[in-house]
Amino acid sequence: MKSASDQTMMLRTPFHSRVAAACELNAWGSWKGYTTPTAYTDVELEYFAIRSTTGVFDLTPMNKYRITGPDAEAYLNRMVTRDVSKIRVGRVGYTVWCNDAGQVMDDGTIFHLGDNDYRLCAFARAIDWLHWCALGFDVTVVDESDEVAALAVQGPTSCAVLLAMGLAGLEQLKPFGLTSFPFEGDTLTVSRTGFTGDLGYELWIAPDKAELLWDRLFEAGRPYIIKPFGSDALEMARIEAGFLQAGVDFVPAESAVRNGRSRSPFELGLGWLVDMDKPVFNGRRALQREQAEGSRYRFAMLDVEGNKPAQHSFILKGGKKVGTVTSAAWCPTAKTNVAFAQIEMPHGAVGDELVAEIYYQRELQWTRVLAPCTVIGAPVFNPPRRRAVPPGSF
Amino acid sequence: MTDSYDVILVGAGHNGLVCAAYLARSGRKVLVLEASDSPGGAAASREFAPGYSVSSCAQWLYQLHPQVARDLKLEQHGLALAARDIPSVLLDLGGRHLSVLGSLAEGAGLGDEDRDAYKQFHGKTLKYARLLSRVFEARPPKLVEADLADRFALVKLGLGLKLLGREDMSELMRIVLGNMYDLMEEHFTSEQLKALLSFDSVLGSRMGPRTPNTVFAYLYRRVGDVFGYDGVAQVKGGMGALGAAMAASAQAAGAQLRLGSRVSSIDMFNGRAVGVTLASGEQLQAPVIVSNADPVTTFEKLVGFRNMETGMARRVSQVRSAGGAAKLHLALKGLPRFTGLDEAQLGQRLVIAPDMNYIERAFNAVKYGEYSAAPALDISIPTVNDPAGAPPGCHVLSAIVQFAPLEPAGGWDGASATPGESHREHFTRLVLAKIAEYAPGIGEQVVASELLTPADLERDFGMKGGHWHHGELSLDQVLMARPFPGATQYGSGLDGLYLCSAGTHPGGGVMGLAGRNAAGEIIRRGAGA
Numbered sequence: 029m030k031s032a033s034d035q036t037m038m039l040r041t042p043f044h045s046r047v048a049a050a051c052e053l054n055a056w057g058s059w060k061g062y063t064t065p066t067a068y069t070d071v072e073l074e075y076f077a078i079r080s081t082t083g084v085f086d087l088t089p090m091n092k093y094r095i096t097g098p099d100a101e102a103y104l105n106r107m108v109t110r111d112v113s114k115i116r117v118g119r120v121g122y123t124v125w126c127n128d129a130g131q132v133m134d135d136g137t138i139f140h141l142g143d144n145d146y147r148l149c150a151f152a153r154a155i156d157w158l159h160w161c162a163l164g165f166d167v168t169v170v171d172e173s174d175e176v177a178a179l180a181v182q183g184p185t186s187c188a189v190l191l192a193m194g195l196a197g198l199e200q201l202k203p204f205g206l207t208s209f210p211f212e213g214d215t216l217t218v219s220r221t222g223f224t225g226d227l228g229y230e231l232w233i234a235p236d237k238a239e240l241l242w243d244r245l246f247e248a249g250r251p252y253i254i255k256p257f258g259s260d261a262l263e264m265a266r267i268e269a270g271f272l273q274a275g276v277d278f279v280p281a282e283s284a285v286r287n288g289r290s291r292s293p294f295e296l297g298l299g300w301l302v303d304m305d306k307p308v309f310n311g312r313r314a315l316q317r318e319q320a321e322g323s324r325y326r327f328a329m330l331d332v333e334g335n336k337p338a339q340h341s342f343i344l345k346g347g348k349k350v351g352t353v354t355s356a357a358w359c360p361t362a363k364t365n366v367a368f369a370q371i372e373m374p375h376g377a378v379g380d381e382l383v384a385e386i387y388y389q390r391e392l393q394w395t396r397v398l399a400p401c402t403v404i405g406a407p408v409f410n411p412p413r414r415r416a417v418p419p420g421s422f
Numbered sequence: 423m424t425d426s427y428d429v430i431l432v433g434a435g436h437n438g439l440v441c442a443a444y445l446a447r448s449g450r451k452v453l454v455l456e457a458s459d460s461p462g463g464a465a466a467s468r469e470f471a472p473g474y475s476v477s478s479c480a481q482w483l484y485q486l487h488p489q490v491a492r493d494l495k496l497e498q499h500g501l502a503l504a505a506r507d508i509p510s511v512l513l514d515l516g517g518r519h520l521s522v523l524g525s526l527a528e529g530a531g532l533g534d535e536d537r538d539a540y541k542q543f544h545g546k547t548l549k550y551a552r553l554l555s556r557v558f559e560a561r562p563p564k565l566v567e568a569d570l571a572d573r574f575a576l577v578k579l580g581l582g583l584k585l586l587g588r589e590d591m592s593e594l595m596r597i598v599l600g601n602m603y604d605l606m607e608e609h610f611t612s613e614q615l616k617a618l619l620s621f622d623s624v625l626g627s628r629m630g631p632r633t634p635n636t637v638f639a640y641l642y643r644r645v646g647d648v649f650g651y652d653g654v655a656q657v658k659g660g661m662g663a664l665g666a667a668m669a670a671s672a673q674a675a676g677a678q679l680r681l682g683s684r685v686s687s688i689d690m691f692n693g694r695a696v697g698v699t700l701a702s703g704e705q706l707q708a709p710v711i712v713s714n715a716d717p718v719t720t721f722e723k724l725v726g727f728r729n730m731e732t733g734m735a736r737r738v739s740q741v742r743s744a745g746g747a748a749k750l751h752l753a754l755k756g757l758p759r760f761t762g763l764d765e766a767q768l769g770q771r772l773v774i775a776p777d778m779n780y781i782e783r784a785f786n787a788v789k790y791g792e793y794s795a796a797p798a799l800d801i802s803i804p805t806v807n808d809p810a811g812a813p814p815g816c817h818v819l820s821a822i823v824q825f826a827p828l829e830p831a832g833g834w835d836g837a838s839a840t841p842g843e844s845h846r847e848h849f850t851r852l853v854l855a856k857i858a859e860y861a862p863g864i865g866e867q868v869v870a871s872e873l874l875t876p877a878d879l880e881r882d883f884g885m886k887g888g889h890w891h892h893g894e895l896s897l898d899q900v901l902m903a904r905p906f907p908g909a910t911q912y913g914s915g916l917d918g919l920y921l922c923s924a925g926t927h928p929g930g931g932v933m934g935l936a937g938r939n940a941a942g943e944i945i946r947r948g949a950g951a
Contacts, residue, residue, distance in 0.1 A: 099728075106728055128733030128908075163735040164727025307692045310731045 038063035041088035042177040042238030046246075050256050057259060060153070060173075062089040065258040072360070074257035075264050078182050078224050079361045081253040082189050084245065085180040085262060087230065088238075091150045092176050093158055097167035100144045106309055107161045108138070109293055109302040115140045120204045120219050124293050124301050130314030131281035131290035133157065134274050135298070137221060139206055147172070151274035157282065161310070177238035181245065182228030182265075184413055184422040185252040190218070190229060191421075193248035198229075199418035212237055223262060225269020227413045267366055268359035270329060270407025272296060277327075277354040277368055291370070292318055297327030325351075328376040330367040330384065331408070332356070332401040338367040338384040344398070345382055350375045353384065362408035367401065378405040427453045428950035430698055430708040431677075432685045432724065433884060433923070435463020437930075438714030439668035440937030441922040441944075443494050445712075446675035448945050453706065454677055455698065457684035457884065462665015463714070464883055464890065465657075465932055471870030473813040474753040476820045477661035478874070479883055480890075480932050481749075481802045482508075482654035482771065485646040486664075487559075490934035499670040500663060504808035506655035510771040512618040513860045517762020520614040521770075524652040527615055536612045543609050550594050551644035553582045558645060558928035561911045561939050562901040599897060602636035603778055613777040621775040621798055625822065626890035626931070628746035630785030631778045635896040642895055642929065649933075654771050656807050664932070688713065688724040688919060695725070695918035710950035711918055712940065715884050716892035717905035717925040718743050725916065734915055737906040742899065743925075745889035746788045748826040749874040750853050752819040753812070754867040758803070760860055769806035774799040774860060781824075788825035793849050797856060798824045816869075823853050828876045828887055846873055892925030901927060912940040913947075920944055 039062045041047065050068050057066040064086065068074060077083040095104060104112040108123040115121040117140050124135040134154060139147040148158075158169045181190060190198050195209050201220045208217045214234050222228030233241050246254055266273065274280055281290040292315060293302050302315060328351070332338045335358050343351035351371035359366050367384060375382070380403040387396050413419050431442050434456035446452045460466055464479035483503070491501070509523035512530070520530035525544040527537055557579060563572035583591050597605055602623040606616035620631040623640035630636075657664050669679055684701040688711055697707035713720040718741050721727070727735040757768065775781050775798040784794035800822040805812045812818050830836070830845045838848035850873045858864050876888025885892055893905055902910045905925045909915045912926055922940030924930025944950065 102728060107732065128731045157732070160736045161732045163732070163739055164722070307690065308729055308731070310733070312693060313731065 036063070041086050042235035043086045043088065043179070043242050046239060046242040047086055047256065051258075055258065059259070060089040060091065064089060065256075067258040067260045068256050071258070071260045071264070074255060074261035075360065077253065077255035077257060078226065078261060078265050080184065081255070082181060082183040082186045082249055083224075083255055083257040083261065084249075085182065085257055087178045087180050088176075090173070090178060091153055091171070092173045092178075093148045093150065093154065094170045094172045095146045095148060095158075095167055096144055097165075098144055099165040099167045100146055103162065103165040103167045104138060104146060104148070105306060106165075107158075109309060109311065111303045111306055112138060117142055118206045120206055120221050122301070124296075124298055126293065126311030126315070127281045128310060128314065129281070129290075130292045130311035130318060131284075132278055132293055132296060132298070133281045135272065139219060141206070141217075152280045152283070175235065177233050177235045177241075179231045179241065179245070180222050180224075180228060181231060182222045182224040182226055184227055186228050187419045188421040189245070189249040189252045189254055192252070193244055202417050203415055212240055216241065223269075223271055224265040225271065225407060225409050225414065226265070226411065227416075227419045264357050264359065267355050267357040267368070268362055268407070268409040270409075272298070272327075272368070273355065291325060292323060294318060294323045295325040295327060295370070323373055325370045326373055326376040328369045328371045328380070328403045329405075329407065330369055330382065330401040331404045332365040332367050332384050332386075333399045334397065335365055336386050336388050336397060336399065337365065338386050338399065338401070341367065341387075342385040343369050343371060343382050343401075344385055345375050350382070359408055364408040366408055376403055378403050427451050427706070427708040429453070429710045429712060429944070430455065430706055431712045431714060431922070432688065432698060432720075433457070433463065433714035434461040434665075434669060434679060434681070435714050435883075435923065436465045436665060436668055436932055436934060437922050437924060437937035437940070438463065438712075439665070439672045440490055440494065440934040441712060441714065441941045442677040443668070443672040443675045444938060444941030445944060445950075446672060446677040448941070448951070450950050452672075452677040453708070454672065454679045455683045455685050455700070456679065456681045458882070459681050460662060460665065461669035461679060461681065462662055464885070464930070465661040465665040465668070466883070467660030467662025470751045470872045471753040474816070474818050474870065475660060475811050476751045476818050477657070477802075477804065478751075479749065479879065480661050481800075481804070481820050481822065483657050483661070483664065483932060484643075484651040484654040485649055485931045485933040487649050487934050487938065490938050493938075494668060494671040496664070496667045496671060499667040499674065501667040502658040502663070504656045504658040504804070505769060507652040508654045508656065508770050510618060510653060510773055511763070511767060512614045512773045512775065513760065514614065514762070514776070515859060519762055520612070520618060522615075522618055524647075530612065530614045532612055532615065536610050536615055539609050540615060546590060546593070547641060547644055548647055549586060549590060550598075550641050552648050553586065554641055555645045555648040556582060557901070558933075558935050559939075561943050562904065562927040564902055564910060597637050598641070599634060600637050601632050601634050602640055603631040603782070605637055606631070606778060617775045617777045617781065618773055620778050621773055621781055621800070624781060624785065624824065625800060626745070626747050627894060628744055628788060628825070628889070629894075629896075630782040632782055633785075638897055638900075639895055643931070645933075646931075656769075656802070656804055658808050660804065660808075660811060661932070685724065687726070688720070690725065690729045690916070693917060695916055708950070709918060710920065710944065712920045712922050712944065713914070714923045714937070716743065716886045716889075716923055717741060717909065717921060718886040718893070719884060720914070720921065720923075725919070730916060734908060737908060741905055741925075742894045742896070743887040743889045743892065744828060744894075745876045745879065745885070745887045746785070746825040746827070747879075747888070747890065748793075748823040748849070748876060749879065750821045750823050750850065751872040751874070752854075752868050753870040754817040754819060754864070755869050756815065756867050757806070757817050758819065758861045758864040758867055761862065765806070768803050772801040772803075774801065774856060785825050788827050791827045792830055793826040793845070793852075794824065795852060797826075797853055799853070799856065801857070819857075821853065821857070826876055828880065834875050834877055846875065849873060849875075890924070891930035892923050895929050900929065904929070912943040920949070
């Protein structure tokens with residue numbers, strides 16, 4: 029029985045009992061209405077679990093939509109920018125989707141679960157848009173966010189942990205591959221995906237098996253120093269890996285209130301996800317125009333001198349402001365001070381030398397540094413084990 | 423080698439033919455494809471019973487733009503009027519009818535005060551209609567991406583408003599968004615006068631006198647006055663003769679017309695309209711496709727939602743295009759007798775709508791998917807002015823019947839509440855009984871009848887929802903927002919595809935301006951040249 033004091037306005041994920049028990053700092057944040065830990069014990073230690081052993085993240089609040097029906101592929105192909113027909117059954121694809129103005133509404137992953145059967149994982153709530161997109165298509169769109177519990181299991185020993193848990197043959201799964209295992213009378217779906225840029229998997233399970241899955245996982249992972257991690261550690265890892273975060277590095281287009289605040293895929297460095305060979309997809313006309321007329325902004329990954337994260341910094345060129353930082357972190361493994369910035373064209377090409385205007389505080393004293401920075405062409409963390417098949421046990 | 427065309431135009435409705443004629447005159451090679459076997463669209467005639475023919479959709483002519491008529495040389499191509507400046511008569515059960523023509527209202531014991539008030543009201547609204555007509559004669563200006571021409575048009579509109587004078591301008595601003603009921607209550611005491619004027623504001627639409635936008639709809643109708651129609655006019659040979667004259671004119675200008683050729687899809691390649699596929703499977707290509715089908719049909723059925731981006735499909739799905747008007751045709755073995763009307767008056771426009779609340783109640787039904795138990799009617803007996811439509815001594819009665827839903831529950835051929843009677847039969851009987859209240863004995867004169875429901879109008883004339891105007895004429899769906907934002911100025915928002923139907927600015931009503939403006943815009947952009 030739930031006591032009155034247990035009833036809060038926040039939702040709880042199916043892993044909550046285990047998460048709460050492990051969350052020693054009692055540091056909770058809100059993610060899509062769910063109470064989720066920003067940190068369990070120590071952000072650095074959690075980060076190093078991701079990078080050195082195995083870290084576990086409860087990603088249940090992620091929006092998950094099931095798309096089925098004879099037109100499922102055609103439907104997704106019209107909605108997203110990349111060619112969905114190239115995502116075969118048993119594969120996962122990262123993509124973005126735009127509104128008619130060619131502005132990014134969100135990024136996410138498409139899981140091709142079976143014939144005419146897809147799952148779309150999205151940062152933003154999208155059910156209304158998904159229904160509008162269904163006009164003229166024979167598809168069924170169901171919000172299954174609350175019906176699928178999910179854990180990210182990330183880090184160099186993650187494969188070994190899952191093998192120890194009994195997922196035999198998992199080492200053969202390729203990056204962005206998808207497979208499933210029987211689990212206590214249910215199906216455990218495993219994808220080799222993640223948001224850390226390292227070897228890692230995501231586990232998808234019915235909510236009533238969630239606690240059991242957590243217990244089995246941590247039992248199997250004990251020898252491999254498995255640790256749960258919160259959103260703060262994830263933030264460091266994803267910046268190090270060069271991943272954009274919707275709502276942080278761009279404003280989802282349909283929630284942007286002010287004119288000009290949204291961005292196109294080209295302006296986010298995601299032009300590689302746009303397949304202009306497709307005759308029709310949302311945003312195509314506008315993106316075609318942008319290709320002809322030029323973009324307003326450029327996404328730049330910056331290697332910033334020093335160790336002060338360039339959070340919220342202005343980016344200068346010749347003393348003039350040419351951009352702003354959207355995400356920044358000192359990346360411990362790469363030992364690099366990384367920032368993501370939106371730079372006004374024509375600045376921000378790879379190799380461009382810029383200056384970050386950083387403000388930081390030490391014991392109530394604010395200091396300003398002008399840190400030189402260089403636009404880099406690739407993420408600072410990208411280990412071979414991320415792609416290796418089999419990945420090895422480390 | 424097949425013929426090649428600069429422009430393929432889908433639908434030989436009147437706007438399509440007008441557009442085709444102008445495009446052909448500009449030197450473009452134009453092919454017009456029409457699903458039915460006769461041109462003209464809503465300007466059509468048909469034999470509905472042996473020896474009896476009728477204007478099967480629109481029945482009066484009151485807005486045809488004079489420049490269009492001149493440019494297309496419609497008289498040379500056979501257009502003639504059987505009668506014009508026809509008064510409107512609001513029927514009274516006791517025979518005390520109200521007659522209105524131009525600024526003159528008389529009968530029905532109308533007092534001097536109402537008569538003068540009407541004269542003033544007529545003059546003032548004519549001023550407003552004149553302003554509107556100037557906006558109608560050109561493409562609607564864009565507001566955000568306005569080019570020089572758009573800005574000029576906006577300045578002109580603003581100037582036009584200013585030139586109305588302070589008092590009239592503020593009065594227009596005060597009333598234009600409002601409803602006819604309140605406006606009538608402000609101006610007149612005669613229930614009959616209020617009813618007749620407010621009926622004009624709801625004809626062909628899905629609005630009652632108390633619905634916002636009806637004042638605009640009334641002014642819209644009054645644009646006909648500016649175009650030279652004091653009252654309504656009747657086309658000799660029925661409205662089909664106008665369609666035929668337009669077709670002849672377009673053909674004389676060089677356009678090719680293929681009847682009985684239903685377009686089943688507008689074909690897209692790489693996001694561009696490149697041709698059409700006919701129901702027969704035949705495919706035809708042209709660099710410019712112009713659709714005279716209503717916008718919803720054009721985008722949803724012909725192009726297909728999956729061939730456009732979601733935002734556009736969403737806009738299309740939100741266009742309000744449900745109609746509320748049906749048509750009743752009666753074949754009569756003699757001239758009916760209406761209480762208090764002489765024979766000559768039978769050729770006039772006869773209206774059954776005793777008061778505004780009657781119209782409002784008639785409208786109420788359609789809100790709930792039902793037809794009016796006591797409908798409002800706009801009646802024409804065309805054979806009085808043009809006897810050729812019926813065997814000697816016989817007559818045709820044609821009535822616009824409001825209100826009827828697209829489909830009542832169970833469909834028009836489904837069972838009504840009266841045992842053994844379908845909705846169609848039941849509604850026909852209701853309408854006939856209503857007419858018989860004013861024309862006793864007419865029931866015995868009926869040799870055949872035909873009810874065209876909004877569903878029939880949708881099917882026969884390719885008008886989504888059976889709506890005359892291819893989409894409600896309300897302020898959220900006019901000017902640059904017609905048919906929807908992003909598909910304004912006759913472009914569709916899809917490359918190679920243009921729109922010219924009543925669903926574009928300024929709207930329907932056998933005016934010809936949508937077709938003319940569309941052609942002007944296509945020529946201006948150099949498309950298909």
